[in-house]
Amino acid sequence: MKQALGHFDNPVPVYLLTGFLGSGKTTLLNRMLRTDAPRTAVMVNEFGDVPIDNDLFKVDGTASDLIETSTGCICCEPGNDIVSTLARLSEAMDNGEVSAVDRVVIETTGLADPAPIINQMLMSSHHSIAGRFFALAAVITTLDALKGEETVEERLLAHKQLAFADRVALTKADMLHDDPAGRREALAALVARINPSARILDIQDPLAQPETLLDHGIYAPDGRSMDVLAWLKDESPLAKAFGVQAPSQWLPGNRHSDVYTKSLVIEGSVTSRQVTTFLDILMRAAGDRLLRLKGLISLADDPGRPYLIHIVQGIFHPPQRLQSWPSQDHRTRLVVIADGIDEKALESFLLTLKPKKVRRSKS
Numbered sequence: 001m002k003q004a005l006g007h008f009d010n011p012v013p014v015y016l017l018t019g020f021l022g023s024g025k026t027t028l029l030n031r032m033l034r035t036d037a038p039r040t041a042v043m044v045n046e047f048g049d050v051p052i053d054n055d056l057f058k059v060d061g062t063a064s065d066l067i068e069t070s071t072g073c074i075c076c077e078p079g080n081d082i083v084s085t086l087a088r089l090s091e092a093m094d095n096g097e098v099s100a101v102d103r104v105v106i107e108t109t110g111l112a113d114p115a116p117i118i119n120q121m122l123m124s125s126h127h128s129i130a131g132r133f134f135a136l137a138a139v140i141t142t143l144d145a146l147k148g149e150e151t152v153e154e155r156l157l158a159h160k161q162l163a164f165a166d167r168v169a170l171t172k173a174d175m176l177h178d179d180p181a182g183r184r185e186a187l188a189a190l191v192a193r194i195n196p197s198a199r200i201l202d203i204q205d206p207l208a209q210p211e212t213l214l215d216h217g218i219y220a221p222d223g224r225s226m227d228v229l230a231w232l233k234d235e236s237p238l239a240k241a242f243g244v245q246a247p248s249q250w251l252p253g254n255r256h257s258d259v260y261t262k263s264l265v266i267e268g269s270v271t272s273r274q275v276t277t278f279l280d281i282l283m284r285a286a287g288d289r290l291l292r293l294k295g296l297i298s299l300a301d302d303p304g305r306p307y308l309i310h311i312v313q314g315i316f317h318p319p320q321r322l323q324s325w326p327s328q329d330h331r332t333r334l335v336v337i338a339d340g341i342d343e344k345a346l347e348s349f350l351l352t353l354k355p356k357k358v359r360r361s362k363s
């Protein structure tokens with residue numbers, strides 16, 4: 001039987017979930033995918049060339065589907081295949097490979113500029129599948145209470161992610177120890193200055209339920225700041241055809257070319273002492289130039305229970321010992337996004353994490 005698709009009059013709402021590196025997008029998305037949530041197609045951009053992100057989604061056991069999109073350069077080509085992925089989703093629903101979904105959530109990478117994605121969705125013609133059956137409903141931006149303020153002030157990219165938002169999901173406010181009330185006020189003032197129409201919801205607040213974040217409307221750029229309108233205009237095909245250059249995503253001192261990704265994959269297990277020393281040296285040497293590190297590590301004491309680590313702009317978040325591997329891939333995997341760290345030095349350092357040799361007793 002054919003699945004009911006969204007329709008021109010009643011399109012499937014598409015939510016864009018954006019926010020800077022490590023600001024809590026995946027954590028929030030997992031909360032949105034509770035078992036009783038509406039059926040959701042989730043589109044994620046894989047982070048670096050080593051798959052970790054997909055393993056961190058708890059799509060299994062919910063009524064949702066995970067659809068991977070690939071984007072090319074993490075910094076430059078964030079929106080390229082969103083529209084064609086929506087077309088593929090629509091086809092898969094149409095021929096019954098995927099059951100009909102109630103909504104689509106697109107999680108961008110933390111380094112994605114939302115402007116081209118939003119522009120593509122808004123510009124999709126009613127003759128295209130994306131334009132006929134799907135509509136951009138809202139942009140939700142995660143704002144990290146620990147690092148958000150300085151990131152938005154220093155990086156145009158983070159500024160844009162905030163400026164385009166309908167809703168700002170304030171994350172990690174539970175980790176504020178120094179003058180939490182003052183920091184919250186400063187964050188509210190930042191949002192009010194850059195995007196006065198956005199609604200801020202603290203994800204710790206019981207009222208910040210997925211339904212409140214994802215209430216259905218249609219995204220409208222009208223009434224937004226002049227900057228937002230200009231950024232969308234810069235993305236128009238005409239502007240591109242005439243070679244209008246989008247402004248650099250990085251404010252002075254943060255040149256785009258200094259940001260890169262490195263990955264490490266290891267067969268075999270390492271000891272927790274090795275990992276502690278490795279991370280200690282890395283964090284001391286790199287500080288907040290270590291924009292992001294995430295890893296699933298096979299520890300020698302119990303290789304069946306991987307160790308999940310997150311570092312965000314130099315802050316080590318409480319690691320987790322998982323009960324089991326999230327997928328069939330049991331290799332240790334690390335992905336690092338660095339800003340201005342010597343690339344060769346980082347590459348050589350990553351290779352110092354080697355599997356522990358298993359001693360064989362002589363027979």
Ligand SMILES: Nc1nc2c(ncn2[C@@H]2O[C@H](COP(=O)(O)OP(=O)(O)OP(=O)(O)O)[C@@H](O)[C@H]2O)c(=O)[nH]1
Binds near residue numbers: 023312
């Ligand atoms: N205490 C606390 N930790 C949080 C919160 N939100 C996210 N985290 C932690 O922050 C780290 C990064 O969270 P992710 O959800 O992976 O962030 P992300 O934005 O998806 O990361 P990228 O995809 O790398 O950009 C993890 O260690 C999370 O557990 C929060 O509200 N409170």
